[in-house]
Amino acid sequence: MEVRRLVTRACTVCEWEGQAVEQGDRPTAGCQWCHAPTRVVSEELLVPIAPGRNPFAAALSRLGAARGGRVRAERLSAARRREIARAAALARWRRG
Ligand SMILES: [Zn+2]
Incomplete structure (x- = not known):
């Protein structure tokens, strides 16, 4: 090269x-x-950066993508947990 x-x-x-x-x-x-x-x-x-042509760069980007996906899933579940907690609090408030 x-x-x-x-x-x-x-x-x-x-x-x-x-x-x-x-x-x-x-x-x-x-x-x-x-x-x-x-x-x-x-x-x-x-250094030419061509995804798929450089196995090291491709592995790094795959790693980054996987990490990003996991972080997104954690954030979503946290938001979902907050939503559930809010709904529960609201239900309690309405009842009380
Ligand atoms: Zn000159």
Whole structure:
């Protein structure tokens, strides 16, 4: 798999600075203004996130989905419990 990098470069001569996505071992890109050599200011790896293609990411999202589902069920049951308690209190109040 080719790793793409978001590279921020600055010119060694002028004030030019720019970002570009670079892939593999391309020769160092020159300054877009004066074509002088540039230096790398910062570099970020761009990791493609494609559900189903990355088994680790897919497992994580499944885990998250399952967790979200369980939390939702707990909240629903808590709300249902409150509803039941309210109905019971109301019934008691009406009777009394
Ligand atoms: Zn320059």
